[in-house]
Amino acid sequence: MKIDIIIAYLQRYEFGHERDFVPPITGIHLAAITPAHHTVRVFHQQVDPIPPDSDADLIAISFFSGFAIPAYQLATEFRKRGKVVVAGGPHVTYCADEALGYFDAVVTGEAESAWPAMLADLEKGEMKTIYKGTPCDMQSLPTPRYDLLPNRFFIKKVIQATRGCPFSCSFCTVPSLNPGFRLRPVADVVRDAAYDHFPWWWQRKIVWFWDDNLTIRRPFIRELLREMIPLKKWWLTQASMDIAKDPELLDLMKASGCIGVFLGIESFGVESLADANKRQNRIEQYSVAVKAIRKRGIAVMAGFIAGFDHDDEKSIVQMADQLMEIGIDVPFLSIMTPFRGTPIYSTLQQEGRILENRNWNFYNGYNVAFIPKKISEAQLLNAHRALWKKSFSPWYACRRIVRGALTLRWGAFLMSMFMNGFYAYKRVRKNSPIDMSKRTDLNQLAEQLEMQRREVVQARGRAIRPAV
Numbered sequence: 001m002k003i004d005i006i007i008a009y010l011q012r013y014e015f016g017h018e019r020d021f022v023p024p025i026t027g028i029h030l031a032a033i034t035p036a037h038h039t040v041r042v043f044h045q046q047v048d049p050i051p052p053d054s055d056a057d058l059i060a061i062s063f064f065s066g067f068a069i070p071a072y073q074l075a076t077e078f079r080k081r082g083k084v085v086v087a088g089g090p091h092v093t094y095c096a097d098e099a100l101g102y103f104d105a106v107v108t109g110e111a112e113s114a115w116p117a118m119l120a121d122l123e124k125g126e127m128k129t130i131y132k133g134t135p136c137d138m139q140s141l142p143t144p145r146y147d148l149l150p151n152r153f154f155i156k157k158v159i160q161a162t163r164g165c166p167f168s169c170s171f172c173t174v175p176s177l178n179p180g181f182r183l184r185p186v187a188d189v190v191r192d193a194a195y196d197h198f199p200w201w202w203q204r205k206i207v208w209f210w211d212d213n214l215t216i217r218r219p220f221i222r223e224l225l226r227e228m229i230p231l232k233k234w235w236l237t238q239a240s241m242d243i244a245k246d247p248e249l250l251d252l253m254k255a256s257g258c259i260g261v262f263l264g265i266e267s268f269g270v271e272s273l274a275d276a277n278k279r280q281n282r283i284e285q286y287s288v289a290v291k292a293i294r295k296r297g298i299a300v301m302a303g304f305i306a307g308f309d310h311d312d313e314k315s316i317v318q319m320a321d322q323l324m325e326i327g328i329d330v331p332f333l334s335i336m337t338p339f340r341g342t343p344i345y346s347t348l349q350q351e352g353r354i355l356e357n358r359n360w361n362f363y364n365g366y367n368v369a370f371i372p373k374k375i376s377e378a379q380l381l382n383a384h385r386a387l388w389k390k391s392f393s394p395w396y397a398c399r400r401i402v403r404g405a406l407t408l409r410w411g412a413f414l415m416s417m418f419m420n421g422f423y424a425y426k427r428v429r430k431n432s433p434i435d436m437s438k439r440t441d442l443n444q445l446a447e448q449l450e451m452q453r454r455e456v457v458q459a460r461g462r463a464i465r466p467a468v
Contacts, residue, residue, distance in 0.1 A: 008071035066364030094340035101453030109133035244289035297409030307336035366433035397424035
């Protein structure tokens with residue numbers, strides 16, 4: 001069969017975000033685990049035009065909740081053309097019934113077991129509507145299909161060494177989406193890290209670990225990093241702040257080429273950290289932890305979330321100064337989003353605080369989909385935009401770049417300079433995140449697709465459930 005794998009995307013910035021820094025691993029991993037007798041192409045809607053006249057026998061679309069509307073639109077158009085269209089990804093895992101209003105079949109959970117089974121059934125003409133994937137043991141996984149990535153991605157070498165996370169943050173789907181914590185064989189990870197068939201030197205040089213928490217198992221990460229030293233790569237990952245208490249590990253990270261670590265700091269408020277169930281974070285240790293990591297020349301990227309129950313406008317905007325004070329090199333600033341499958345969604349639903357009139361376009365991390373506790377929805381959105389504008393002002397971005405030039409190793413400095421310059425340029429152009437409440441075109445599309453879904457569900461004689 002000919003198979004087109006599409007990673008759905010919806011523009012999140014006013015003037016677009018067409019050239020991305022790094023691709024998700026989803027599409028090229030799915031292509032890699034596809035049986036070899038099939039022909040596969042991978043499209044990323046963020047950077048690729050989606051061919052409406054595809055000659056593929058099967059269209060597979062993966063997406064998370066914020067991109068559900070464009071995924072549903074693609075599915076609708078392809079089915080009009082007589083294509084078999086299937087779906088997978090986080091959104092489908094938690095909203096399978098809804099997705100079946102647009103797709104012929106869905107894969108929930110992890111794909112390694114369910115995807116080949118679906119393809120085998122389709123070849124026999126016996127495809128079911130729901131395939132439930134089970135947690136993968138991470139053994140003998142193939143190298144992702146990097147050859148299928150477009151050149152418009154700055155970094156191409158995304159790999160995964162672990163899956164899952166032992167923590168249970170209230171806003172995160174990982175514990176239920178990828179239960180447990182599993183490891184790939186070190187030799188397999190090193191093989192993927194050594195892959196070098198890319199056109200540009202930095203694509204050969206940089207390795208991006210697509211892991212939720214790479215450093216949790218200390219014996220494993222130490223073995224992996226020792227094996228990576230001879231490769232002479234630059235690498236980035238996501239980790240917990242507790243790595244700052246392990247100087248031996250930090251030294252090994254430096255020796256193996258680490259140039260950046262993403263920390264989920266989330267908030268500077270004690271009560272907000274409790275809301276996030278982020279009890280492993282200690283505010284008084286932020287500055288010390290960041291300093292310990294940066295001492296090795298490693299850049300610190302960090303995620304901050306606005307909108308926990310104890311946040312107000314002042315505390316949100318104030319984060320711009322606080323993240324500068326503790327030495328963050330690249331901040332990532334989002335709005336708390338109650339995704340299905342998270343504890344915070346269950347809590348807000350029980351309290352009647354999910355905004356039922358907000359479609360999936362509002363679930364992109366930059367919009368408000370719930371009723372905040374201390375401020376209004378509009379105040380939360382405005383506070384986040386003020387935080388974003390201040391954090392990425394030319395003055396703050398330049399300060400981070402200069403600080404990086406004085407303290408970071410070469411690769412870390414280049415990454416910090418590129419990313420700060422990228423977001424500062426957006427700020428100067430006033431290319432801020434889109435306020436979805438003002439996008440009547442996208443909201444009308446969502447309404448039209450929901451009406452079509454209801455018609456399909458009624459025709460099948462099934463009960464209609466709300467989309468959000």
